[in-house]
Amino acid sequence: MSFSPLIRQLIEALRTLPGVGPKSAQRMALHLLERDRSGGLRLAEALQAAMHGVGYCNRCRSLSETEVCRLCTDPRRDDSLLCILQSPADVWAVEQAGGFNGRYFVLKGNLSPIDGLGPDEIGIPALLAQLEQREVAEVILATNPTVEGEATAHYIASLLKPRGIRVSRIAHGVPLGGELEFIDGGTLAHALAGRTLIS
Amino acid sequence: MSFSPLIRQLIEALRTLPGVGPKSAQRMALHLLERDRSGGLRLAEALQAAMHGVGYCNRCRSLSETEVCRLCTDPRRDDSLLCILQSPADVWAVEQAGGFNGRYFVLKGNLSPIDGLGPDEIGIPALLAQLEQREVAEVILATNPTVEGEATAHYIASLLKPRGIRVSRIAHGVPLGGELEFIDGGTLAHALAGRTLIS
Ligand SMILES: [Zn+2]
Ligand SMILES: [Zn+2]
Numbered sequence: 416m417s418f419s420p421l422i423r424q425l426i427e428a429l430r431t432l433p434g435v436g437p438k439s440a441q442r443m444a445l446h447l448l449e450r451d452r453s454g455g456l457r458l459a460e461a462l463q464a465a466m467h468g469v470g471y472c473n474r475c476r477s478l479s480e481t482e483v484c485r486l487c488t489d490p491r492r493d494d495s496l497l498c499i500l501q502s503p504a505d506v507w508a509v510e511q512a513g514g515f516n517g518r519y520f521v522l523k524g525n526l527s528p529i530d531g532l533g534p535d536e537i538g539i540p541a542l543l544a545q546l547e548q549r550e551v552a553e554v555i556l557a558t559n560p561t562v563e564g565e566a567t568a569h570y571i572a573s574l575l576k577p578r579g580i581r582v583s584r585i586a587h588g589v590p591l592g593g594e595l596e597f598i599d600g601g602t603l604a605h606a607l608a609g610r611t612l613i614s
Numbered sequence: 615m616s617f618s619p620l621i622r623q624l625i626e627a628l629r630t631l632p633g634v635g636p637k638s639a640q641r642m643a644l645h646l647l648e649r650d651r652s653g654g655l656r657l658a659e660a661l662q663a664a665m666h667g668v669g670y671c672n673r674c675r676s677l678s679e680t681e682v683c684r685l686c687t688d689p690r691r692d693d694s695l696l697c698i699l700q701s702p703a704d705v706w707a708v709e710q711a712g713g714f715n716g717r718y719f720v721l722k723g724n725l726s727p728i729d730g731l732g733p734d735e736i737g738i739p740a741l742l743a744q745l746e747q748r749e750v751a752e753v754i755l756a757t758n759p760t761v762e763g764e765a766t767a768h769y770i771a772s773l774l775k776p777r778g779i780r781v782s783r784i785a786h787g788v789p790l791g792g793e794l795e796f797i798d799g800g801t802l803a804h805a806l807a808g809r810t811l812i813s
Binding site: 417418419420421422424425427428429431432433435439441442443444445446447448449451452454455456457458459460461462463464465466478479480481485486502503504507582612 | 616617618619620621623624626627628630631632638640641642643644645646647648650652653654655656658659660661662663664665667668678679680683684686701702703708744798
């Protein structure tokens with residue numbers, strides 16, 4: 416059917432959200448128009464405020480609406496541990512997992528020469544500059560276990576080890592609660608190669 | 615984790631959309647902030663325009679941004695057939711199914727004495743007033759096949775038959791207990807074509 420312009424534009428705009436197809440977008444538009452106009456207006460305001468007001472932290476380079484984010488300024492966190500990730504989404508994931516109390520540094524993706532992404536593009540110079548100024552005892556490389564993520568981790572390790580900084584890589588293997596028969600072969604091979612002795 | 619205020623408000627506002635849980639809302643917020651800020655701003659504008667600009671058609675009472683909607687003004691549609699539905703979502707569903715070329719009238723839900731919804735509340739007086747002024751040969755009752763929808767259909771049939779208006783009910787194909795807006799188009803088109811007279 417042909418919707419009137421305002422309704423059509425709303426449905427199309429909702430489809431820019433990830434995971435929202437034409438049917439979901441229609442259902443969302445109807446719900447807001449029929450049952451929750453104030454919710455629709457609040458969403459519009461929240462979108463405008465966030466799109467204009469959220470930038471990047473000067474220190475960790477994750478998303479932040481202040482020059483330096485709360486994770487970087489929190490005095491209770493451990494300055495001697497620096498976890499290197501490849502996106503703000505990964506910072507959120509690690510924070511929600513809990514258990515890590517150090518600082519973060521977010522790369523702009525991974526090294527990918529094919530895509531023109533070299534050390535400068537992903538933020539290596541800024542990382543090195545920060546390591547000059549700060550007392551970091553250990554850098555934890557938490558880039559994804561993909562070809563690019565591994566290459567990036569190894570590249571960073573090769574730069575940091577001559578500077579006397581301890582460099583570690585997050586463990587990869589079978590996820591907790593996972594069943595071996597459903598794990599992909601690459602992960603399983605990695606888990607076997609990275610086995611640890613039970614003492 | 616504790617998000618900064620603008621990001622937290624955005625995630626909360628996205629959760630007002632139907633079918634969006636906390637994880638989806640986070641993913642949507644990240645997607646817009648990291649990859650599609652202009653899409654986020656377009657969505658904000660579309661929301662504001664639609665929430666303020668979309669009202670209800672004076673004639674069929676479906677959603678419309680003009681006093682009388684395009685379905686009511688389209689000269690190619692058949693004035694002698696009037697399909698009665700219980701929500702704008704159902705108009706969209708019937709239009710998308712195709713095969714119906716008459717006019718619509720949208721009730722504000724169904725009769726439900728327990729919820730205080732009587733004939734006045736769902737718009738029966740307006741329906742009768744329109745039938746006084748228009749040449750309608752047949753009224754098709756397409757309320758949902760639920761207890762309330764059936765009761766509403768029978769109530770309207772009891773009012774219209776003494777006025778010499780042919781009254782039919784959609785049938786065959788819409789599963790009992792189902793909701794029209796979630797039925798596939800083919801079933802819905804079949805149900806309309808196979809409507810039976812209420813004797
Ligand atoms: Zn920061
Ligand atoms: Zn209309």
